[in-house]
Amino acid sequence: MGRxxxxxxxxxxxxxxxxxxxxxxxxxxxxxxxxDKTGFLFKKGERNxxxxxxxxxxxxxxxxxFEERDSREPIGVIVLExxxxxxxxxxxxxxxxxxxxxxxxxxxxxxxENQAAMESWVKALSRASFDYMRxxxxxxxxxxxxxxxxxxxxxxxxxxxxSRRNHVARSRSGASSSSSSSSSLSSSSSAPSMAAAQKxxxxxxxxxxxxxxxxxxxxxxxxxxSANGSAEAAPSSVTWDGCTDSGMVSGCAGDGGRAPPxxxxxxxxxxxxxxxxxxxxxxxxxxxxxxxxEELRAxxxxxxxxxxxxxxxxxxxxxxxxxxxxxxxxSKVANVDKYWLNRxxxxxxxxxxxxxxxxxxxxxAWTAAFFxxxxxxxxxxxxxxxxxxxxxxxxxxxxDTMREKARGFSTRTFPSEVHVVLLLLGA
Amino acid sequence: xxxxxxxxxxxxxxxxxxxxxLGMRGPKKGDVVKRRLVKLVVNFLFYFRTDEEExxxxxxxxxxxxxxxxxxxxxxxxxDEAERKYLFECDSxxxxxxxxxxxxxxxxxxxxxxxxxxxxxxxxxxGKDPLEQYGISxxxxxxxNSGSQLMARETSSL
Numbered sequence: 001m002g003r004x005x006x007x008x009x010x011x012x013x014x015x016x017x018x019x020x021x022x023x024x025x026x027x028x029x030x031x032x033x034x035x036d037k038t039g040f041l042f043k044k045g046e047r048n049x050x051x052x053x054x055x056x057x058x059x060x061x062x063x064x065x066f067e068e069r070d071s072r073e074p075i076g077v078i079v080l081e082x083x084x085x086x087x088x089x090x091x092x093x094x095x096x097x098x099x100x101x102x103x104x105x106x107x108x109x110x111x112x113e114n115q116a117a118m119e120s121w122v123k124a125l126s127r128a129s130f131d132y133m134r135x136x137x138x139x140x141x142x143x144x145x146x147x148x149x150x151x152x153x154x155x156x157x158x159x160x161x162x163s164r165r166n167h168v169a170r171s172r173s174g175a176s177s178s179s180s181s182s183s184s185l186s187s188s189s190s191a192p193s194m195a196a197a198q199k200x201x202x203x204x205x206x207x208x209x210x211x212x213x214x215x216x217x218x219x220x221x222x223x224x225x226s227a228n229g230s231a232e233a234a235p236s237s238v239t240w241d242g243c244t245d246s247g248m249v250s251g252c253a254g255d256g257g258r259a260p261p262x263x264x265x266x267x268x269x270x271x272x273x274x275x276x277x278x279x280x281x282x283x284x285x286x287x288x289x290x291x292x293x294e295e296l297r298a299x300x301x302x303x304x305x306x307x308x309x310x311x312x313x314x315x316x317x318x319x320x321x322x323x324x325x326x327x328x329x330x331s332k333v334a335n336v337d338k339y340w341l342n343r344x345x346x347x348x349x350x351x352x353x354x355x356x357x358x359x360x361x362x363x364x365a366w367t368a369a370f371f372x373x374x375x376x377x378x379x380x381x382x383x384x385x386x387x388x389x390x391x392x393x394x395x396x397x398x399x400d401t402m403r404e405k406a407r408g409f410s411t412r413t414f415p416s417e418v419h420v421v422l423l424l425l426g427a
Numbered sequence: 428x429x430x431x432x433x434x435x436x437x438x439x440x441x442x443x444x445x446x447x448x449l450g451m452r453g454p455k456k457g458d459v460v461k462r463r464l465v466k467l468v469v470n471f472l473f474y475f476r477t478d479e480e481e482x483x484x485x486x487x488x489x490x491x492x493x494x495x496x497x498x499x500x501x502x503x504x505x506x507d508e509a510e511r512k513y514l515f516e517c518d519s520x521x522x523x524x525x526x527x528x529x530x531x532x533x534x535x536x537x538x539x540x541x542x543x544x545x546x547x548x549x550x551x552x553x554g555k556d557p558l559e560q561y562g563i564s565x566x567x568x569x570x571x572n573s574g575s576q577l578m579a580r581e582t583s584s585l
Contacts, residue, residue: 018436019484022428024505028489031507033536036568060489060535060568061470076429081438081469102437127566130469133538136569140545140557147552 029057029064029074036060037124039117040069042092044109051092051111061130063098078108085126087118094118098125439466439473439482445529448477450516454508460516470535472503486513493530501527542569 037058042051043065054075055066061081064074078098088097088109096118098108112118445467450460451474463483464475470489473482490506498520502512517523531537546569549557558564 016483018432018482020430020435021486021505022430024490024507025430025487026428027505027507028487031490033490034567036566060539062487062489074428078431079435079438079471082434082441100431100434100437102434105434105437106431108431124566127563127568130535130538133535133542133568136558136561136563137538137542137545140542140549143557144545144549144552147549151552 025062025077026073028059028062029077030072033059036128037121039121040113041065041117041121042111042113044092044111046106051109058124058128061128061133063125063128080125080128081130083129085122087122096122435471435485436481438468438471439475439485440480441468443468445526447517447522447526449518449526450514452514452516454504454511454513460514465515467529467533470533472530472533488530488533489536491530491534493527495523495527499523501530503530539568 035057037056039056040053041056043054044051055069055071057064057066057074061079063078063080065076065078066074080098082102083098083100086097086099088095090109090111092109092111094113094115094117095109095111098110100106110121112121443466447465448462449465451463451465452458452460462477464477466473466475466482470487472486472488474484474486475482486503488503492504492506492509494502494504494512496502496514499517499522500514501517501523502514504510504512515526517526546557549555556564558566558569563569
């Protein structure tokens, strides 16, 4: 048969099953990222009507099911996009169904072991879709922008104020952001204008789960090269000009309507997230982070620091935050500020665990570059991040040394698996 | 492993802003570059033969690494098999950059981190948890770290 004939044949008889990167999907099910929910459920069979008890694992918008709790690989997965979850009439007690909107779709019938479990699963599954998550994120993004607009008007330095907005978010939530709020940052009342938007989200949220089809827009449309505000192009052109030892750059502060500071641009991609549009000069990032770290340092100075220098603790916190797993680091840093952890984890995009040996700048730069490399990020960016952190805490001279040394690295010299012990706190 | 193929095919038909014809090469030795219509929908990358309506396949974009291979080519590799790379050839550097950016942001886990970030930030600035009014504060998926509860960041506690 010619090629065309094969294709028609396949189309007609659906001989070709759609491919999926199944091994990796199965890996996602069993890897150590924490699941959103797990438990036993009864699942009605595809062909026969018997219910089988299976171990279910919900991660993101993927519902995996295993034969047994300790099975190493899932039997199958249900992708939870474009579906609704409903209670259903059934001989089986505590039954509910996952229904999809597309034509001729299967209805997955499941049953829990008791009322509470059923309710819990129905809730969890109905909020599992990517669309739902996206909706909530957009709403929070909008709220944050409003808060920052209000703060900016109040004369405080406008931080995290994206100059590039996702306009779809606005129209979806149905509210226009208002800068007329008079509440200051320190007050706990939220701007009155948010109430309307919140209500519309509330309505939308109830309507979901997973059934919002009209949002065909991709998340956070990437910026074009002409970007906004900053003129910095590549990480290699990042400069430390104008930065003082105290870590403050007066020139870059108070930008009002300009782009907020962002980490230096990754090779081949701008690190755009909803909060950090396109790249900006490193000194702005420095300023922005610098304020945070100064605050942190001041607080540590006041607190009982368990005998370690505040700077050491601050750096440890930062590094534990960046490595993303403070529980595993030395127990003496148990007081890592979770807020800070999240900020850095979000910005750097990494939640891997590698603790760092800190008694030499050299090792620091090397290790930082390494673990971020394995976590999908550009080395230079990460090395720069660490240089920056170190600068803020220790000053300019250390940075120069580290840069020199880091320059000599290449990706090939990194071993495939390394754990370097956290000595900072033991020192 | 079983999966709900029909529903995935249906998902692949949703409108998407990131859809383009690219040269795609599979990860196996001997795979050649083929023109495919590549389409990003939620956290899946679908790829179609250019004249077909149903996708040849899909890639779930979780636990993956996107890398620039050269000025117009990017690759996707999954963390459990890091040496096996799917290659995508774009028509321009600009397009390549756009795709890399979009794919990085297309994972559920990335979105989750953003949400947590916004949540903590809003809480920090206003003292209120923005998720409370929707009754979803306790959802595991919105928690700060490994299902643990969000801790209020009060300056006095430090």
